[in-house]
Amino acid sequence: MKNWIGFLYLILSVGLAHTTLAAPLSRSALSPDPRAAHYRGFIPYEQMLQDRIGGIGTRIDLGQYLGVSESLTDRPILSLLGYYDSDVTIKNGAPNSLSFLLWNLLISGFVEDQLNFCPGSTSRPPNPVVTPEWIALLESGCVAGPLSESLLSQIWTSLAGFDAPMSEYTAWLGDVAAFPQPGAATDGTDRLRFALALILLNPYVILE
Amino acid sequence: MQRREFLTTLSALPLLPALLSSNTALGASTTPPPEPHFFLMLFFPNGLDLTHVWDSRPLAFKAAGLRAENFGVEPVPYGNTLVTSAFDPLRTYANRFSIVRGVWMSPDFDGHQQNVNLMLSGNPFGGSFFVPHLNGNTTPLDSITNRGIPYPLNNLSKVAPLSRTTLNTLQERVSRSQALVAGNPLFEALKNRYQAVGLGSSRMALGSQLLYGGLTGQTELHSQLGQLGPDPVTTGGENFAAYVGRLMNLMKLHSTRTAYLSLTAGGQTIDTHDSESTKQTPKTVQKCLDSVVTAFKVLSETPFDSTRSFLDVTTVLVGTEFGRTNRQVGRPIDDTGTDHNPYNNSFLIGGKGIRGGLTIGASDFETVNETLSPARLKIDPQKLNLMGRPFDFASQTVRTDLPPTVNLSDYITSASIVNTLCSLFNVDPSLWRKNGKETVNAPVLTSILA
Numbered sequence: 001m002k003n004w005i006g007f008l009y010l011i012l013s014v015g016l017a018h019t020t021l022a023a024p025l026s027r028s029a030l031s032p033d034p035r036a037a038h039y040r041g042f043i044p045y046e047q048m049l050q051d052r053i054g055g056i057g058t059r060i061d062l063g064q065y066l067g068v069s070e071s072l073t074d075r076p077i078l079s080l081l082g083y084y085d086s087d088v089t090i091k092n093g094a095p096n097s098l099s100f101l102l103w104n105l106l107i108s109g110f111v112e113d114q115l116n117f118c119p120g121s122t123s124r125p126p127n128p129v130v131t132p133e134w135i136a137l138l139e140s141g142c143v144a145g146p147l148s149e150s151l152l153s154q155i156w157t158s159l160a161g162f163d164a165p166m167s168e169y170t171a172w173l174g175d176v177a178a179f180p181q182p183g184a185a186t187d188g189t190d191r192l193r194f195a196l197a198l199i200l201l202n203p204y205v206i207l208e
Numbered sequence: 209m210q211r212r213e214f215l216t217t218l219s220a221l222p223l224l225p226a227l228l229s230s231n232t233a234l235g236a237s238t239t240p241p242p243e244p245h246f247f248l249m250l251f252f253p254n255g256l257d258l259t260h261v262w263d264s265r266p267l268a269f270k271a272a273g274l275r276a277e278n279f280g281v282e283p284v285p286y287g288n289t290l291v292t293s294a295f296d297p298l299r300t301y302a303n304r305f306s307i308v309r310g311v312w313m314s315p316d317f318d319g320h321q322q323n324v325n326l327m328l329s330g331n332p333f334g335g336s337f338f339v340p341h342l343n344g345n346t347t348p349l350d351s352i353t354n355r356g357i358p359y360p361l362n363n364l365s366k367v368a369p370l371s372r373t374t375l376n377t378l379q380e381r382v383s384r385s386q387a388l389v390a391g392n393p394l395f396e397a398l399k400n401r402y403q404a405v406g407l408g409s410s411r412m413a414l415g416s417q418l419l420y421g422g423l424t425g426q427t428e429l430h431s432q433l434g435q436l437g438p439d440p441v442t443t444g445g446e447n448f449a450a451y452v453g454r455l456m457n458l459m460k461l462h463s464t465r466t467a468y469l470s471l472t473a474g475g476q477t478i479d480t481h482d483s484e485s486t487k488q489t490p491k492t493v494q495k496c497l498d499s500v501v502t503a504f505k506v507l508s509e510t511p512f513d514s515t516r517s518f519l520d521v522t523t524v525l526v527g528t529e530f531g532r533t534n535r536q537v538g539r540p541i542d543d544t545g546t547d548h549n550p551y552n553n554s555f556l557i558g559g560k561g562i563r564g565g566l567t568i569g570a571s572d573f574e575t576v577n578e579t580l581s582p583a584r585l586k587i588d589p590q591k592l593n594l595m596g597r598p599f600d601f602a603s604q605t606v607r608t609d610l611p612p613t614v615n616l617s618d619y620i621t622s623a624s625i626v627n628t629l630c631s632l633f634n635v636d637p638s639l640w641r642k643n644g645k646e647t648v649n650a651p652v653l654t655s656i657l658a
Binding site for chain 2: 032033035036037038065066067068076077079080091092093094095096097098099100101104105108109168171175179180181184194197198201202203204206207
């Protein structure tokens with residue numbers, strides 16, 4: 001037992017020493033570890049959604065959720081979500097507090113638009129930019145009460161494809177099943193909002 | 209301790225640095241707020257001819273066919289320089305800033321890109337942007353700019369390009385969105401995923417650790433943007449005074465300590481290679497100075513707290529890429545443009561930490577018949593340029609000798625301008641600038657430090 005505690009103390013000391021050294025750089029202007037996976041980038045992410053759930057002849061425009069439209073060069077704020085320069089190197093690909101805020105605004109806006117397909121919504125768009133199959137999944141996923149694993153599997157695969165390992169899908173299933181938290185008043189729409197955002201912000205979906 | 213508990217603890221260790229260094233750092237709540245010190249840089253790309261404001265020359269230069277001069281009024285003395293009437297609106301704030309003349313940019317390149325890169329990163333081919341270095345590590349954003357920065361700088365991921373319109377849009381979106389905060393089911397679920405995937409040192413694990421930091425850090429930024437509130441000035445467009453006020457309020461909310469604004473001359477051409485735009489130079493510099501005066505007015509008239517204005521807590525740098533030549537070869541003096549001159553730039557530095565009312569450094573060729581140094585005549589035998597004079601950093605005075613060769617350490621350079629700011633903001637000396645291939649950091653302009 002004494003050996004265990006000694007070993008733990010050693011490990012913690014090394015860990016904290018590392019933290020002490022790393023902390024001043026945490027918000028620093030210095031680049032983060034270049035080995036870290038970076039964002040897919042704004043355009044590839046948008047294209048990913050287009051490929052997976054985008055309707056034929058339509059275009060999913062994620063920029064609108066940050067209040068910008070026009071070309072990428074005219075909306076430099078989108079460059080913070082990661083973009084590929086002419087030298088095919090990702091720029092601004094490392095997640096940080098600013099880019100996460102922007103990604104969350106963008107994704108939460110996109111998710112809200114998807115919830116417009118829930119039965120009873122008064123904001124259902126007349127010309128959807130997503131496929132009828134995806135809309136059907138949303139309609140089924142909005143209902144209160146337990147959802148079948150088959151439905152959940154289709155929702156997961158529609159957004160995440162096969163980019164994430166099975167363990168991520170399993171964890172997501174558990175999170176969705178546990179929603180809402182005990183005692184919280186909610187409905188099927190709230191659960192679907194939670195479920196979609198959790199997929200779209202999953203590391204294997206948002207990172208390259 | 210159970211073996212399982214120990215292993216659980218052990219497995220979380222790789223995350224410790226990320227966890228403790230995130231914006232919810234454990235030490236953050238116990239650290240007293242630092243003394244406020246902000247930085248505002250107003251930069252005019254394309255080489256604004258500031259010799260039409262200060263560092264001016266007598267009209268005798270035009271009479272001698274040596275220099276395009278379009279004010280047509282004899283400049284007047286100010287400190288150790290001559291100023292034109294374009295300087296007049298700045299006189300209100302003259303005790304809050306100093307002027308540094310005779311600044312060498314890149315002696316090897318006269319291109320726009322190289323000289324902007326040199327100014328911003330210390331390298332003509334790009335590198336690490338110095339403004340985030342001034343910001344330090346204490347805020348969610350490294351800096352704010354008014355537009356995208358189209359230069360090869362490698363530390364822009366937390367430099368937010370927020371024009372007034374974009375800032376207002378973002379603020380409005382944030383205020384309408386539900387904050388993703390601790391306790392929120394999505395926050396907690398994401399936190400768990402990022403922690404779980406973040407175990408280990410794989411690419412995805414490292415990326416997930418960054419996501420964790422982003423998730424926890426965005427809460428603070430979300431709150432700050434919410435506190436900023438809607439723009440009190442409801443007129444649209446890029447109202448510069450309103451914009452500067454918004455930026456300063458964001459700084460007060462600790463979103464960042466710095467802002468870099470790349471400015472234009474409001475439709476006037478700054479890069480005056482052709483004679484027509486050169487003739488417009490008085491109007492061009494006036495347009496540019498309008499922005500500078502506006503910034504000083506907003507900063508000095510906006511209270512930071514009960515005893516200080518924003519100018520009391522903000523260091524301001526105003527500059528451009530490089531100077532301009534006196535004329536072009538083979539053109540009549542009444543019909544000439546001006547080209548790039550990296551041998552003589554000048555900067556206005558003011559606000560917190562800066563002694564006001566000084567003019568330091570100097571350019572040569574101050575009289576028509578001045579004897580110029582062999583070093584500068586070798587570079588510019590046709591006397592097209594004004595050039596920075598050698599400077600004695602020990603005494604902080606202009607040297608009067610005429611060196612036979614150029615050694616950058618004999619001159620005020622952009623490296624000294626940046627290092628002076630670095631000293632003010634206590635930047636780690638490893639991030640300071642060096643001149644060319646020298647091994648020591650470029651000297652600080654100590655005489656302008658308060």
